[in-house]
Amino acid sequence: MAFERVCALSDVPESGALRVELADVDVAVVRFEGQLYALEDRCSHADVPLSEGDVEVLGGAPTIECFLHGSCFDLRTGEPTNLPATEPVDVYPVRVEGEDVLVDTEADASASAVQPSHAAGN
Numbered sequence: 001m002a003f004e005r006v007c008a009l010s011d012v013p014e015s016g017a018l019r020v021e022l023a024d025v026d027v028a029v030v031r032f033e034g035q036l037y038a039l040e041d042r043c044s045h046a047d048v049p050l051s052e053g054d055v056e057v058l059g060g061a062p063t064i065e066c067f068l069h070g071s072c073f074d075l076r077t078g079e080p081t082n083l084p085a086t087e088p089v090d091v092y093p094v095r096v097e098g099e100d101v102l103v104d105t106e107a108d109a110s111a112s113a114v115q116p117s118h119a120a121g122n
Contacts, residue, residue, distance in 0.1 A: 002106045003103065005100045006101055008100065009100070016031065018051060024105065025041075026042065027041055027105065028051040035062070036094050037091070040089040040090040043089070044086075044087040046066060048067070048068050050089070052067050055075075061074045078090055092104055
């Protein structure tokens with residue numbers, strides 16, 4: 001695993017997302033109900049940033065909604081929870097060390113659901 005610092009914890013809004021542009025992929029770091037998640041910041045249906053959408057519970061799952069057509073993606077698995085999207089987005093392990101948020105974009109995104117990190121401090 002190759003965790004890298006992507007932002008400060010204080011940069012991630014409560015119940016919201018922050019877009020982080022890395023060399024190989026853009027990542028949405030999401031804080032929701034005290035948990036941190038990291039996923040590919042691209043809707044698999046419309047190729048627009050997911051970080052611009054709303055974060056909410058849908059069908060019991062924490063999700064982020066694509067602002068363009070309303071597809072929602074489970075923050076834990078990347079799976080779409082409604083149409084028009086049918087393909088998942090990659091999710092990445094995330095952890096917090098002090099004030100630093102670290103993400104591993106090299107992890108096997110096809111592995112089982114990534115466990116969220118607790119957003120300690122704020």
